Amino acid sequence: MLPTILDLTSLRAAYEAGKSPLDIIEIVIARRAASTDPAIFITPTPEEILRAEARALTERAPEPNSLPLWGIPFAVKDNIDVAGLPTTAACPAFSYQPQKDATVVARLRAAGAIVIGKTNLDQFATGLNGTRSPYGAPRSVFDKNYVSGGSSSGSAVAVASGLASFALGTDTAGSGRVPAAFNNLVGIKPTPGLVPNVGVVPACRSVDVVTVFAPTVGDGVAIRKVMEGYDAADPFSRKAVPANLPASGLRIGVLEGAEREFFGNRQVEALYDAAIERARALGATIVPFDYTPFRQAAELLYNGPWVAERLAAVKEFLATNSDDFDPTVRAIIEGARAYDAVDAFEGRYRLEALRQKTRSKWEKVDFLMLPTSPTTYTVEEMQADPIVKNSHFGRYTNFANLLDCAAIAIPAGFDASGHLPAGVMLVGPAFTDDAMAPFADAMHRAAETGMGKDRKAALPEASRVILPADDFVPIVVVGAHLTDMPLNHELTRVGGYRLRAARTDDSYRLFALNGTVPPKPGLVRDPDFSGNGVEVEVWALPPAAFAHFVQNIPAPLGVGKITLNDGTCVTGFLCEGHAVAGGREITEFGGWRNYIRAVSPAA
Structure with a gap:
């Protein structure tokens, strides 16, 4: 019998023991049908197509585990193209039928992975909470009254509930990390440009990143490595220059003073403090730092001219279909009309000035450890105050892409009642993606939170990440x-x-x-x-x-x-x-x- 969470190690072992991709697909189909959250998927892959994909894989590569992701089921956020399934960006009137896969999907399929469906999201990837969709609001796997996090809401819930081994999200302001925290998962946010965006409906094209939700850091890194690589069709694609970190004696920046903001959530604050102590126990040197310039950079994403990029992505559709937008999403995007070209340049100047201020912080630390989200809310609370409450989720995430950072979100434990999870992020300079992974994996293992909704699951030894x-x-x-x-x-x-x-x-x-x-x-x-x-x-x-x-x-x-x-x-x-x-x-x-x-x- 397969475990609740479909991590790579468990599936590969099942295949070595004689299971076939078709066997696994039948299990996925049954789990999908039994799911109690109707808002996870916008378009599930039809059952017969799933079975046909499994059969085709075994014809193409008969030997078990002969491809890096042989027979691994995954879900795709519905602003990323999958040939044969519509792309809606959570707006039915916007829907179109892509003729080919997004680059990342094509690479994953070539590696043997099987798409099980397109997942729900905050419309046009605008939001961090998961309630801004006409297809419903996916809920936290731990309490249906609470938000799942967004905009990659359905992707996180699909993995955390055991429907997919991993899922793709996108991250402009934190959408590949906040849902991971709220569902006890790992969120891999690559350095901007490391993973191509060809075939992705943009939110802010210049800072968008395709992300991975996975049960473990090792799984997430392995999947990211299949997706990454320069693509000349993406104007923002880059050739990676991997950055190194010390093998031991890591210096980790943590929040101090007035910059420690949890919006009254003492439970999340306590879990953050516990994570700091785990980092110390693992041999890191803890370095309090001033978050101010990072916070000020984060504020530019929604309170600066970058919001105009959201308008640039959908301006023609908005001109003819404004009534088809979620009201909150429309208000955010139409707010871009207040900015002009001068504002755009002044915003860029402001960002570069803040980047200079952050340089002195990076000289003292190897990477930062921040709360993924300082708090969480019920769906009812979020819908009553959607702009302000959503902004709370992005306090520590919004700066990362603007400042060209890599990030890995990891579980940090559950509140005192054992009810809701919280997470922390490791955030490092560009192309520290691999260098941060071993410590992120060690922190996840030390937290002993399990994987997704299975809080008792042991992290597989085979997925451990170590420094080569x-x-x-x-x-x-x-x-x-x-x-x-x-x-x-x-x-x-x-x-x-x-x-x-x-x-x-x-x-x-x-x-x-x-x-x-x-x-x-x-x-x-x-x-x-x-x-x-x-x-x-x-x-x-x-x-x-x-x-x-x-x-x-x-x-x-x-x-x-x-x-x-x-x-x-x-x-x-x-x-x-x-x-x-x-x-x-x-x-x-x-x-x-x-x-x-x-x-x-x-x-």
């Missing part, structure tokens, strides 16, 4: 071991995970080897060659797994030092020169993945 720098060994992979490729499972099965995408320096040539199954390339260094480099990935393996892996590499492949275009040298796959004689040179494609796509467009 501690004892993992990096290795460069070139072909069949890349993410989404046929042999990638040989890395993931032994606890390896991807550190980053990379490129060799310009002295490497790539060839398609003859007679290899599955097809493999050969990477050869030619000191006299000058190209544009070859796309590769750097993975990290446990030492024993690395030794076993290297020992079993078949000739003519072997390992040696590969020079990357940033000047670093990493052990990786190389090929004996004689083996490429007569083989097809494919250097012009820039990498193995591009070559496979060219020769097998459906791959």
Whole structure:
């Protein structure tokens, strides 16, 4: 029998034990039908389509767990395109039928994941509470009287109630984090630009981020790594430059003085204080800091010209369909008409001035630990005062994208009565996404909150996140071991995970080897060659797994030092020169993945 929460470890174990994706889909269908919250989904994937997707997956990849997310069911916030399902952004009159998946959905599906439905949201992703939708208000899995958090409300509830292994949300002001806190989940908010937004209905295009709700930090990071990567079709997409943090002796910034605002909720304040003590017990140095410039930056998102981006996203539709908007959403978006181009520049100047003020704070800490939300409210309380109460939720979240930060929201425990959960966030400078993850995972485990609505669930050891720098060994992979490729499972099965995408320096040539199954390339260094480099990935393996892996590499492949275009040298796959004689040179494609796509467009 499957556990209540469908974490990756449990599902992979079920598959290894003989369950099929169709078996899991039948369980999801049954759970979805039995759900007591009718507002989770806007468009559930029809049952027959789900069954067909499961069958197609086993035809495409018959071996269990042979893809990174083989047979993993997930839900998608309904402002993110999924081919075959309408995108509504929680506004029926706005609905359209996308012809293709959003980039992130396409990457997840290629990795073997199965979309179980489109989830409810605050209309046009405008809100942090989950009550601004004509499709109803999804509720906290712990008390139906309380909000679920928004705007990614349905996505969080789908995971927390055991309907999906993970779900996609979006985050402009905190929408990928607040619902995680209210439903005892992890919320992964990547650095802006790390994950592409192509195929996403924007809220504020310049600061929107696609996020992940997951039961554990390890699951969330693994899923984010499948989604991330530069996409030239997204004007705000960026190539990551991973930032490092110390392996020990972390300095964590915490709130002090008048900036500690919980709007009278002493229960959440107590849980925040308890989280600080857990961080201290885990070896962190606690550094009180002045939150003022961060708060002032946060205020710009709704009380500054950035609200005009919300109008830019829907201005044509608003001009003809204003009556189709939720009244609160319409009031917020129409408020953008008060701003002009001068205001936009002045807002930018103000933000950059505040960014300068935050630099001195970052010099003293490695990352911040903040309450995810300082309080929560019932649906009735929220609807009675929707603007003010909603703003309370964003006090500590709104600045993160404006100031180019990564964040991971984690559970922090339940109130004294054991009734409602609260959470904390780790927030770091750009591209500290991976560097923060081990401490976030340790904090989640120390809190002993379970996962989602299952408060007794033990976090799987297999999902533990550790720093590769501690004892993992990096290795460069070139072909069949890349993410989404046929042999990638040989890395993931032994606890390896991807550190980053990379490129060799310009002295490497790539060839398609003859007679290899599955097809493999050969990477050869030619000191006299000058190209544009070859796309590769750097993975990290446990030492024993690395030794076993290297020992079993078949000739003519072997390992040696590969020079990357940033000047670093990493052990990786190389090929004996004689083996490429007569083989097809494919250097012009820039990498193995591009070559496979060219020769097998459906791959």
